[in-house]
Every structure is written in C-alpha cells, then in structure tokens.
Amino acid sequence: MDDVDAVGSVDPALTFPTLPLPDEIARADALRRHTELVKPVESLGRLEELGAWIAACQGQSPPRPFVRPRVVVFAADHGIAAKGVSAHPPEATARMVVALLTGGTVTGVLAAAVGAGLRVEDVGVDAEPPDPELARFKVRRGSGSIDTEDALTGDEVLAAVRAGMAVADAEVDAGADLLLPAQLGVGGSTPASVLVAALTGSEPVAVVGRASGIDDNAWMRKAAAVRDALRRARPVLTDPLALLRTAGGADLAALTGFLAQAAVRRTPVLLDGLAVGAAALLAEELAPGASAWWVAAHRCAEPAHPLVLEHLDLAPLLDLDIRLGEGAGAAAALPLLAMAVRVLAETATYEQAGVPRPVLPPPGR
Numbered sequence: 021m022d023d024v025d026a027v028g029s030v031d032p033a034l035t036f037p038t039l040p041l042p043d044e045i046a047r048a049d050a051l052r053r054h055t056e057l058v059k060p061v062e063s064l065g066r067l068e069e070l071g072a073w074i075a076a077c078q079g080q081s082p083p084r085p086f087v088r089p090r091v092v093v094f095a096a097d098h099g100i101a102a103k104g105v106s107a108h109p110p111e112a113t114a115r116m117v118v119a120l121l122t123g124g125t126v127t128g129v130l131a132a133a134v135g136a137g138l139r140v141e142d143v144g145v146d147a148e149p150p151d152p153e154l155a156r157f158k159v160r161r162g163s164g165s166i167d168t169e170d171a172l173t174g175d176e177v178l179a180a181v182r183a184g185m186a187v188a189d190a191e192v193d194a195g196a197d198l199l200l201p202a203q204l205g206v207g208g209s210t211p212a213s214v215l216v217a218a219l220t221g222s223e224p225v226a227v228v229g230r231a232s233g234i235d236d237n238a239w240m241r242k243a244a245a246v247r248d249a250l251r252r253a254r255p256v257l258t259d260p261l262a263l264l265r266t267a268g269g270a271d272l273a274a275l276t277g278f279l280a281q282a283a284v285r286r287t288p289v290l291l292d293g294l295a296v297g298a299a300a301l302l303a304e305e306l307a308p309g310a311s312a313w314w315v316a317a318h319r320c321a322e323p324a325h326p327l328v329l330e331h332l333d334l335a336p337l338l339d340l341d342i343r344l345g346e347g348a349g350a351a352a353a354l355p356l357l358a359m360a361v362r363v364l365a366e367t368a369t370y371e372q373a374g375v376p377r378p379v380l381p382p383p384g385r
C-alpha cells in the first residue's frame with residue numbers, strides 16, 4: 021500500500037524527532053566575545069549575529085572556520101515544462117547535469133571561487149545518467165504535469181525525501197560543516213511557486229515570476245498552470261508529503277528531506293533561491309524548528325521568494341536580483357558567513373592589541 025494514502029496522511033515512519041536547538045550558551049559567549057574584540061561595540065552589525073549563530077550551531081565559541089562547505093545540487097525534470105512554462109527546452113536539464121560535473125557552469129565557478137565542494141544528485145532527470153552513481157537516488161524520470169495530474173506517487177515522494185535525508189547524512193558523515201543545497205531542473209519554478217502559494221495562502225498572480233526568463237505568453241501559460249495545480253492541491257494544503265505528491269517533484273522532495281535532516285544533524289545551512297525556499301517551507305512543516313539551523317543567503321528575483329522569507333522570518337544576506345537557482349546565491353553569500361566566523365575566531369581583543377577600551381558605554385545601554 022502507498023505510504024501516503026488517498027486523503028494524504030503522513031507516513032509515521034517519516035516523523036522527525038524533536039529537533040535540537042542551536043546552543044544558546046555558545047551564542048551568548050560569542051556575542052560577549054564580540055564586545056571584547058578591538059572594534060566599537062556592535063560595529064559589525066549582522067556579521068556579529070551571523071558569527072554567533074555559527075557558534076551556536078557548532079556548540080563552540082569562538083566558532084571554527086569552515087573546512088568543508090558543500091554545494092549539493094538536486095536535479096530533476098518537471099512534466100509541466102511540456103506546457104511551455106519555461107524559456108528552456110526540457111532536454112537542457114540533463115545537459116546541465118553533465119556540465120555541472122565537467123566544469124564551466126556558474127555554480128562550478130562560484131563553488132571553486134569560494135572554496136566549496138560540489139555534489140550533484142540526479143533524483144528525477146528525464147534521461148539516462150552519464151554515470152549510474154549520479155542517479156543512485158533517482159526516483160523516476162521526470163514528473164507528472166501538475167496542472168492535470170500528480171507530480172509523483174506517494175511512494176516516490178517518500179523515496180525522494182529519504183534520498184535527501186541520506187545525502188545530508190552522507191555529507192555530514194564526510195565532515196561537511198556548512199551545507200548549501202540547490203536545485204536544477206527546467207520547469208522547476210512552476211511547482212516551487214505552487215508550493216509557496218499553497219503554504220503561504222497566496223494567490224497565483226502573487227507567485228508567478230519570469231524565472232528562467234519567460235515572455236508574456238509563457239507567463240500567462242505559467243499563471244494558468246499554477247492556478248490549476250493550486251486548485252488540485254487545495255484538499256491537501258496541510259499535509260506536506262501530499263503536497264509534494266500533488267504539486268512537487270523529486271528535486272523538491274529531496275530538498276525537503278535534506279533540509280530537515282541537516283537540522284537533525286545540527287549542521288548549518290545557507291538557503292539558496294526559490295526551489296530551496298519552497299522546500300524549506302515544507303521541511304519546517306515536517307520538522308518544526310528546523311529553520312533555526314538555516315540562514316537565507318539571498319532574496320532571489322522571483323515574487324514568491326519574499327513570501328518564503330517572511331513566512332520563515334528569515335532576513336536575506338544578499339539582494340542581488342539573482343534568479344539562477346543552482347546554488348549561485350548560496351555560494352555568493354558563503355564568504356560573508358566565513359568572514360563572520362573568522363572575525364570571531366581570529367580578531368584580537370582590546371587587551372591583546374594594546375588598544376584602550378571605549379570611554380563611553382554604547383548608546384542605549
């Protein structure tokens with residue numbers, strides 16, 4: 021029998037444990053340490069909070085500089101792409117996977133530039149993989165066209181969520197100390213937009229953007245697809261797994277499992293753009309409290325994304341009008357996080373630097 025039944029109840033085997041919270045003692049110690057460092061109090065603004073957040077995630081103050089940050093791209097095709105909702109042909113997904121592995125993509129370049137490793141998982145690309153290893157977690161080729169049919173079966177949703185969890189476990193077991201999950205797949209912004217609308221109670225027009233760069237006619241086709249898919253999703257709005265079955269995709273389901281499991285494994289995450297944001301909404305539903313382990317790398321240039329950030333109460337680090345997905349926004353923000361950690365770990369105190377302390381207390385204290 022399907023693990024997700026006709027009315028969409030959640031499989032008890034996928035119930036997440038009560039999530040650990042980041043360590044508030046380490047956070048408080050890091051914030052106190054900031055007052056000792058040779059700089060005016062609070063003069064590094066949010067960089068101070070960010071460093072303290074990493075201290076809390078690591079349970080250690082000062083925090084350790086990152087040694088193994090990892091971009092993890094989940095790739096899948098989307099049946100809705102056949103309805104003309106993307107600027108790109110569906111075959112581009114499989115070719116981009118090959119390009120990600122062989123070099124020369126934006127994400128390959130950015131990951132190398134910021135010292136992050138890169139992993140690619142084909143969980144649902146509509147092509148034979150160039151290497152079977154790449155597709156060991158593949159749940160199917162492509163997905164149903166969500167305007168008229170379910171994206172996945174209940175079993176496929178569970179397989180993909182568990183795949184994402186297994187990849188998070190594998191990464192953490194291999195020493196990853198910062199995770200940058202990402203998505204790749206032509207047509208993928210349509211299900212992501214539907215999921216955001218479903219989970220934030222938004223209208224289709226509020227979530228439909230230009231994504232890969234669509235023209236007005238494609239935008240209208242996409243708006244109709246989002247409207248129809250949202251109508252199909254209405255009966256299951258409160259069930260994250262049933263939502264993934266109805267209006268998701270293998271990449272979105274794997275990202276959901278990955279994000280929840282990263283939190284279970286106490287590993288900080290930099291959230292990328294729209295698809296990761298949609299999965300983050302689902303992961304927070306499945307594993308309440310997971311968002312304490314995430315920071316939003318950026319606000320992407322899709323109208324649905326601010327709805328995600330507002331819903332999760334996350335303030336983005338960057339606002340560069342990036343709308344690539346693929347982990348580009350997360351990679352762009354990694355140096356900020358790395359700097360926040362190193363400032364705490366390496367800056368001298370007033371005493372060490374032999375600089376006199378401020379003579380006035382900070383304003384408002």
Ligand SMILES: O=C(O)c1ccc[n+]([C@@H]2O[C@H](COP(=O)([O-])O)[C@@H](O)[C@H]2O)c1
Nearest residue numbers: 106205207209231232293294320344345
């Ligand atoms: O995350 C984002 O900011 C983002 C916004 C728009 C598009 N994308 C990427 O573009 C692809 C989907 O765009 P589309 O128009 O084919 O739905 C998919 O591979 C996404 O990773 C990503």
Ligand SMILES: Cc1cc2nc[nH]c2cc1C
Nearest residue numbers: 108112204205344345346
């Ligand atoms: C088609 C296409 C889709 C993408 N999604 C993320 N990066 C991408 C790059 C290309 C080229």
